[in-house]
Amino acid sequence: MGHLRTCPSGFSLLLQDMEGQELPYVLIDRIGGKHGVYEDHVEFLEKHFRLVTMKEYLENKTFLSKKITAIYMWYYKPVINEELLQSLPNLKILASSGVGIDHLDLNLLSSYSVKVSNTPFAVSTDTADMGMALMLASSRRLVEGYQLAVSPDTEYFPADWLGAEVSGASLGIVGMGTIGYKVAERAKAFEMKILYHNRNQRKKEEESAVGAIYCKKIDDLLQQSDFVLLSVNLTPQTRKLIGKRELELMKPTATLINISRGLVVDQDALVEALQNRVIKAAALDVTYPEPLPRDHPLLKLKNVIITPHIGSATKKTRRRMMENMTESIEASLAGLPVPNEVLQ
Numbered sequence: 001m002g003h004l005r006t007c008p009s010g011f012s013l014l015l016q017d018m019e020g021q022e023l024p025y026v027l028i029d030r031i032g033g034k035h036g037v038y039e040d041h042v043e044f045l046e047k048h049f050r051l052v053t054m055k056e057y058l059e060n061k062t063f064l065s066k067k068i069t070a071i072y073m074w075y076y077k078p079v080i081n082e083e084l085l086q087s088l089p090n091l092k093i094l095a096s097s098g099v100g101i102d103h104l105d106l107n108l109l110s111s112y113s114v115k116v117s118n119t120p121f122a123v124s125t126d127t128a129d130m131g132m133a134l135m136l137a138s139s140r141r142l143v144e145g146y147q148l149a150v151s152p153d154t155e156y157f158p159a160d161w162l163g164a165e166v167s168g169a170s171l172g173i174v175g176m177g178t179i180g181y182k183v184a185e186r187a188k189a190f191e192m193k194i195l196y197h198n199r200n201q202r203k204k205e206e207e208s209a210v211g212a213i214y215c216k217k218i219d220d221l222l223q224q225s226d227f228v229l230l231s232v233n234l235t236p237q238t239r240k241l242i243g244k245r246e247l248e249l250m251k252p253t254a255t256l257i258n259i260s261r262g263l264v265v266d267q268d269a270l271v272e273a274l275q276n277r278v279i280k281a282a283a284l285d286v287t288y289p290e291p292l293p294r295d296h297p298l299l300k301l302k303n304v305i306i307t308p309h310i311g312s313a314t315k316k317t318r319r320r321m322m323e324n325m326t327e328s329i330e331a332s333l334a335g336l337p338v339p340n341e342v343l344q
């Protein structure tokens with residue numbers, strides 16, 4: 001007899017009747033703390049899986065190594081290496097939180113016949129919102145404004161304290177995937193002129209829905225944009241995509257916004273460009289490393305705002321990511337097509 005199990009996001013699986021059967025053993029790094037699975041997700045996860053923390057696994061490796069069939073990778077942990085993969089002969093799937101997969105060696109995982117999933121659709125709306133938040137905060141100098149407002153000896157309404165307008169400005173989106181497109185939808189409401197650069201041109205109807213103009217050459221986008229927003233995946237092709245040359249092509253009044261990965265930008269070149277006012281400002285949700293060393297020059301510049309990689313950090317989105325990861329693991333272990341499988 002089978003029964004229908006419905007996950008909260010509506011994905012349904014016809015599973016074998018599990019009554020009396022053990023739940024699948026799923027390896028996690030830890031519960032709570034930095035990188036740990038959120039404590040308020042645990043009740044849900046434990047209805048589906050027998051969670052095994054790394055600590056528990058290392059203490060009882062002989063028994064657990066054959067039992068574990070999935071890894072639930074919450075924010076880059078546990079770290080996957082050959083030694084771990086060799087020790088898990090029955091591992092079928094690694095479910096990774098978030099959209100980026102640059103922290104994974106897909107060739108290595110596939111050589112152990114391990115499927116990989118991520119959660120691209122769960123994170124796209126919040127990450128696009130974050131791009132807009134950074135653009136607005138940087139152009140209207142919110143952080144500096146807050147400091148001015150709370151300073152004990154400040155004078156209000158200083159004549160030289162002016163920001164730049166977002167409405168009506170031009171926005172160049174580098175990487176027009178799901179997140180980039182959602183940024184464009186938001187920017188349209190701000191009456192921005194939208195340019196984009198992408199490996200492939202979007203369909204005409206998608207372009208006209210947001211009024212976006214395709215730039216086959218990234219240089220054209222860089223030269224024309226008041227704001228350049230990076231929403232590309234980090235791959236060998238996009239590593240340090242924005243370097244000295246590209247920064248010099250940008251307008252001296254332009255702002256660079258990065259919601260993708262720190263390594264898409266040559267950070268030394270960025271520091272130099274900001275110090276020498278080659279570009280006006282930067283607003284970064286991502287850097288390398290994360291966090292930056294406390295004495296890093298980017299942390300000292302007034303024309304930079306930095307947030308701690310919080311693109312998808314809202315309660316609902318993190319919950320949806322966890323549900324998506326659960327669905328992918330269950331589908332894989334049931335031999336069904338895996339939602340959000342990362343195909344090589």
Ligand SMILES: O=C(O)C(=O)CO
Nearest residue numbers: 098099100123311312
């Ligand atoms: O989902 C990801 O990979 C993110 O970094 C979101 O900010």
